Amino acid sequence: MQRRPFLLHGLSALGAGLGLAAGAAHAQGSAWPQRGLRIIAAGAAGGSADIVARLLADQLGKQTGRTVIVEPKPGAAGVLAVNELSLAPRDGHALLVGVNSLVSEIPHIVRLKLDMAAEIRPLAELACGGLVMVANPALPARTLAELVAYARANPGKLNFASYTAGTLSHVMGLQLNQAAGIDLTHVGYKGSTPALQDLMGGHVPLMFDGMATSIPLIRAGRIRAFAVSTPKRSPLLPEVPTFTELGYPRLEATAWMGLWVKPELPAPVQAQIRDAALKAIAQPALRDRLGEIGFEAGQPRTPEQLGASLKADYERVGAVLRSIGFQPE
Incomplete structure (x- = not known):
């Protein structure tokens, strides 16, 4: 498919996102958050992404003193949720919680009009499980x-x-x-x-x-x-x-639920959001609740490490599917 080179380009660019918009930080201001937050959950209400998003929202609300709203967005294997984030302002007040398959698997399954790896960037691994x-x-x-x-x-x-x-x-x-x-x-x-x-x-x-x-x-x-x-x-x-x-x-394979942002978000804001997410994951109450629903707390991998794992998983899944002549819908 003609889109694949662009997807791979997006995957290779995942690790560079923190530096891309650093020059815009002063123009937009690096204080975060300046108002209430919105977390888009890539899945149905009551699903894994929604549950993890609400656990994160509770902790972020306590940290920031801001209102945090969770909006489940099911449909099209997560594509609708990604599109919703892409339409939001690039100020860090709209975030996305979704599984790594948004980038590593879905592009092999569904014929897409957008480059998932270029639209979203992983900041933190919130939960994981095999x-x-x-x-x-x-x-x-x-x-x-x-x-x-x-x-x-x-x-x-x-x-x-x-x-x-x-x-x-x-x-x-x-x-x-x-x-x-x-x-x-x-x-x-x-x-x-x-x-x-x-x-x-x-x-x-x-x-x-x-x-x-x-x-x-x-x-x-x-x-x-x-x-x-x-x-x-x-x-x-x-x-x-x-x-x-x-x-x-x-x-051997691990699936993980991540916190994603728009790649062009200013680097200082990305760093602040990541720091807040890591503090949230470290809370015993959140970790215990993750265990109750079948997850382990995420590992503190850097965005660059997460990007590298996404690229490796994308290539591995693609190779296996091509071996059986699998075609996306």
Whole structure:
């Protein structure tokens, strides 16, 4: 597609955003915030982005003494939320909370008219978590090794669900096929909820899902966990091994919820916003609440580090999807 070079250009520019607008800082003033704040959540009300945005809003309100309003913006895989931020003034009073897939995955899935990586810049990682491979309890396998053996003995007979075709939950199944020499068939859904319903109903035996939505069902015994994609065992599922532990390091992956801004925002304002977000993440009450909903608190990676990880993830996901001839909608 002709847009891809522009997207890659946007990704390479993520790390440079802090310096681009430094000269404009004095003209616009670097005091932040000067009025109430608005956080756009890239997702539906009650979804993960909305919940994390409200936790952040509570802390920012306490820090700044300003009113902080959260506006959920679902639709078009986060594109509508990004567009909403792009229309806001570049003064740092409109922020975005959304997952890293806005830049690393969505451009591979949806035919876009805008360059996501050029429209938004990550300032802070608010929350993180991996994916977990889960199954219907009726599946005759208790471990990943048993599952691989079963799949090899029954080629083409096992399906796996993803919450959306082209996302990490799809890519991880393809990577397991390649690494283990098996033939799981993909079934794409429009969201975790319908996929999990079919998983529990026995209509699809396997799924790669986010921990936040699967953990309550795992703890209730309604689905079984095989492995997690995080580099180390998750404190949320300490009894579940990592894919790396089990001999599949290529399936190591972490999803994260970030705080994003307009890239042209003056550098001093970006620094102030980032500092406020890091202080918010450090609050025990916020960290505890993140754990309750299936997330760990984000790591203090710099915007440059976040930009580099986005570029690497974008290229990795693209390579896997191209290997199966995947085409965006």
